Amino acid sequence: MPDSNISFIPFGPQHPVLPEPIHLRLVVENEKVVEALPTVGYVHRGLEKMVEAKDVNQMIYVVERICGICSCMHAMAYCQGIEELMNVEIPERAKYLRVIWAELHRMHSHLLWLGLLADSFGYESLFMQTWRIRERVMDILDKTAGNRVIISVNVIGGVRRDIDTEMQKWVLQSLDAIEKDLREIYNVMKDDYTVKQRTVGVGVLSADDARELGLVGPMLRASGVASDHRMTGYAAYKDLDFEPVVETAGDSYARMIVRMKELFQSIDLIRKAFARMPEGDIAVKVRGNPTGEVISRVEQSRGEVLYYIKADGTKNLSRLRVRTPTFANIAALFKILPGCSLSDVPVLVLTIDPCISCTER
Amino acid sequence: MNVLNIVFRLLLALVVFPIIGGLIVGLDRKLTARLQGRYGPPILQPFYDVLKLFSKQRIIVNEFQVISVFIYLASSVLSLVLFTFQSDLLMIIFVMSIGAVFLVVGALSVKSAYSQVGAQRELMQMLSYEPLLILIIVGMYLMRGSFNIAVIMSQGRPLIEELPLLFLVMVIVLGIKMRKSPFDLSASEHAHQELVRGLLTDYSGLYLGLIDIAHWFDLMLLLGISTLFFYPHIVLGIIASLFLVILEIVIDNVTARLTVKWMLTYSYGLGLVLAAINIAVVYILR
Amino acid sequence: MIEAKEITLDNLLSEVKNYHDNGYRLVTTTCMEVDDDKLEILYHFDKDFKLENLRLTVDKNQTIPSISSIYFCAVLSENEMQDMFGLKIDGMVVDYGGKFLLGEDSPLSPMAHIQIVAKEQGENKEGGNNA
Amino acid sequence: MQISLLLNVLLPFISAVIVYFLKNERMRNIVIIATALVVMASSVVIAVYGYNTFAGHPLGNINLDRWIAIGDLLLSLYILYISVSLKNAMLILLTLLQLIPMFVFENFSGANLDVLHPIYADHLSVIMNLIVSFVGTLIWIYAISYMREDEEHKGIRPSRQNRFFFILLLFIGAMNALIFSNDLIWVYFFWEITTISSFLLIGHDRTAEAKQSSTRALLLNSIGGVMFVIGIILGYHFFNTVDIQTLISHRASGMLLLPFAFLCLAAFTKSAQIPFQSWLLGAMVAPTPVSALLHSSTMVKAGVYLILRLVPAFYGSWLAGVIAIFGAFTFITASLMAISQSNGKKILAYSTIANLGLIISAAAINSPVAVAAAIMLLIFHAISKALLFLCVGTIEHGIGSRDIEDMRGLINKMPFTTLITVIGLVTMLLPPFGVLLSKWLVIETAAKNPLLVFMIAIGSALTVVYYARWIGILLSRTSSKDVVQHEKRDPFVRIPLSVLAMLSIVISVTVTSIFNGLIAPQVVEYFHRLGVIAQEGSIGTSYGGFSLWPVFLALALALLGGYVVLKGSNQYAMPYAPGESAQEYKVIKVAGKETKMPKAKVSNYYFSDVISENRLTPWLDVAAAVLIVAMFGVVIL
């Protein structure tokens, strides 16, 4: 039976398990995927071109909307780049605040991802429970920054808001509660038979594969490469000693564990940041327009983002190039989808933690 | 069997049982929500859903879909009617299988990837639960010497005493039939599934509503069979059946969806072995 | 100014291969317009958080070789460059034919024209957008 | 009565010779149709007017034994000639193993081979005769147009239809003769005629594949022939007779069962049971009428007929127990194999093997009810299966493929044939139709034997898989606005298909009368009890019952409901697609090669990686061989 056994299944762009539009051309035999080609473009807006319409400061709001989930870190990378171009040193307190909000964003992103992963393999109650916990993180964001998702705290020269001592105490209390709940979920996920059935050994990528595919973030760390851009010590990370979370198996299970452990790491980092945060201003005034070109890199929840900024001294930048982590990670789909089973397709798509709006900008 | 008796049984099968079936589905959704830390829909939600579906525009892809739905419904209704008339259990299962086959036929007749894959998986599900169901009934026969429900119910001690493992097999069968995790492969009770809605993908409006209703009949039939295990202690049987449903809901909430291969291995590896042990013991002891 | 090693079309592949063999990760490639007929392409490589760059300047109608046979992940950014700048790239392992991110009705090579795409406030955007 | 019997048996032989020499196609068709009508009519006459009435020698003073012995010798020599020309040493050996012992036994052993009533007809014979006469002749009629198209299609010239119809007619004659023979040696002779006819028919197309398949068929059937010869000689050795009725009237046990074991083995080869299944699978290279004939009414049914004939002899013995398990084993494994096939004919072939296994298994379950079920299955299977083969043949001529994957949406192209096929499939698969009814009866009776019921339960679930998906893809259609072409079919195709389809439904509806009229008396004759009550549309045993009318009523209501709703306002829409149409302009080149995004298409799951025919078959053969050894084991020990 040469051809008669082959199925062609268009997967997406509208699909309940993938909240975002991505299309996969799947060639399937029985339940095994033989060929898979992702095609994208359903969310492409052309944000890089927006530099021609918006000025340097307005662009913050645009880059935040590259992706709502990691908006804070996009703004952070952008602001750090512009600050470097203009030789601005921002206050220490602002650096700590940036870290705190970045880590909160990482938490809500990872929790969101965990829920979606659970949803992709039909573990609905786990989806609900993780999102229940996530609501607490959203509460913290809401209370400290004034909005739930896109918080717009970063400005060139610092941050817009401060977190006072009383609020800090409340945040820390919330974090304790979150950690307790998370610990329970972690224990379940770590050992659950059905979860392991669906993730262990699924979509394995070795360290060499991962480097070849140019993967970043948790994808890379789950394959045993200790690459976390926070190690370079931008913002306040240089003062917050931490070790990157690394797993070696390189399968979906390892990716899940990495992200779950990073949740605890983030809680830890926020606590440390609160403890070590100095008093002082939260922003400096910045004047003038930037000139020159710079590359700014920040570790987002999905991995390292690269901002290439080129300015020519006018109020508009001349080129902004964003290489988002998901843009890099989507390459993994070419490699892990062929050979998996049809029911693993959503799981594998989710283990790369896709964010199509990041990917396509 | 006088006329009153016949009317009573028909009423039971055509009105009372399906309503209870719908309520159980409502209870299922409520309980699932509670287990997930949510408040959940009202118990009557399945009835609202079905009523709403009836009022929608009728969209079909082809005629065979419609015919299949009606045959599915008819076979589910008939099997429950036959159950209340205490007919032959094996016949009831075969009548139920007409509906199952036509559900697959209806889904296969649509050239959509998702309903087709759903139909293929549904066939595998049938392959998994049908032998188990037949073996459960064979176990009952070995105990009672008849396939007739009337005869099965006519004798003293409850079957569960000697067929405990077959009752456990019922858990697998019910799980597959209720489309609960880890067996929600062909179409999930929940809305999020990798196959969209699996073999129900191309059904909508009236036809989806009819499938829902047929599903209540099927559910009640299976619960009826599980109640048989406890006869003459009917109350105990009903409690046990409800417990079975609750167990399914709990299992649904603590497991992920697994794969077709796993299901086949599991239902054949565990289900058949349990059934075999139980039947062998009964056979040797008799 | 970021540090970047100037290369030419002739030694592009060998330089990239060099990085590959030394265990560098390809971060991405960045393309930008220098003037009306020149494009500049930056290749970013990373090893232990240290970024190294290659800078290639080509004519708009020049065909450049793909590095995707060395680094598979380059197909993504190369396809994007092909979409956005109309850059001709030869030998991509996976070639989306200029429709990687763009749709059927999208403007062609939208980034390759130095012009403001912003519309006047309130202008109806339908139609007149195609380049 | 004598006359109708003679017409029924001899006319096909005579017409066969006429057809062979008749060059005029029109005349030939008339002869074939006339013969068919006469054979059908005579079989009805036999069925209505008399059983057990053929006492004595049918042709008066002519010593038929002598003629049959001569015919047997000539036939064996012909097979030997074929074997030699095929240069197949194994085949030569097997032929000699039949020829020499038989020759010696008949001429030099001094055995008294006279049989008081060489012709015998009971209800079983009548049932078989009705099946052969009706199904077989309908296949002749179908073959008229099929072979014309086939030869046009394959460009065969000069026409070889004379030869083809000669064998086809001969075949039916031999089958009918076999059915009414009460002398084992006669049975053996006609048995050999069916063997050689099937060899010639399978090899009809003269392709390399046909040649190979026909050789395999001859080889495996020769094994059966050898077993048959051993069975005859041993039977005479033990019981001093070759009269079947006398043989089975002995309630043999122990070693005395040995001849019956050999005869059953011969029947297994004829019925293509695992491990002898390969000849039947190879037989599908032959033109479709041949497959239909081999699978439904004649060749393979001869095997199960022999077993059903012999049932009283080993009823209740250990031998029966092993045979029952052997049959069930064939049922489950052949059903499993059928799942992995996409070739329509091969699915049907495996399904035939499976159903024959079930018949054999049921016949050997030590219960009159099971024997009744076996006979029931024999009837219903013959009709539905013949219908399905003819349908596949028609489809193959229509679309040029017998692969079920190519039959997607066939309802749009060939609505008539497709609906008939669906009827055939539904009657094979679902209650309240006869095949499932018999299966239900078998399971209920087999329930006393857990091992058996295990295998049958799984086997019947497997059956559902391959038939249900076939129905589904036949009926797939995107929108009823697709123009349905009015299907033009030759009346020679239309009539047999319609008649068979109607028959398959009618006999299901009238199952109780058929049961009471034909099956019950036979079972009572065998066992002097029945244990089944069939009346008013229900079939009941002391441990269960099946009522047909509620099911028919529910199905009718369902169809009515569907009809009413379809008459109402319905919006036709395209099937769900996740918005992929926007993608069609995206041409992606992978490594320089363009990949197209074809329309969404899902193939059935064949699990060819798990259920690999080539890999599994040797193992199954070994397992089946072990069962056969066990069969002899329980006899000898």
Next chain:
Amino acid sequence: MGLLDKARQRSPWLIHYDCGSCNGCDIELLSCLTPLYDVERFGIVNVGDPKQADILVVTGSVNQQNKSVLKNIYDQMPEPKVVVAVGVCACTGGIFRDCYNVVGGIDKVLPVDVYVPGCPARPEQIIDGIKLAIDKLAQKDVVKEEG
């Protein structure tokens, strides 16, 4: 038909399509399903299948590639149906309206019944919008003529 109206109001099934949003509104819409907001209280289920949905919830602006997809999904839904545009991008195109690949708000492609502004719209707002949509849904009648 009081009962039918009630059933329709009590059982609105929605389908969500992300039409080029930044994910901000998507995740807020998903939040609505989860324990804190739990819209299943009102019988709202997020079905993934347009053929079974009553309410189409769209987030994000329409771009050149997904406009046909959005149209397809809308066309596959049976009457009566309503469309809810969630987020300022879905309403007008929002901050992206100047981008070269963006067509604008979804009302460029579909008739929109309810606009829910916000960047991103908060879950409470979304629930409010869906409530409005339910009211509109109950007022609509099945279109009867086609066949």
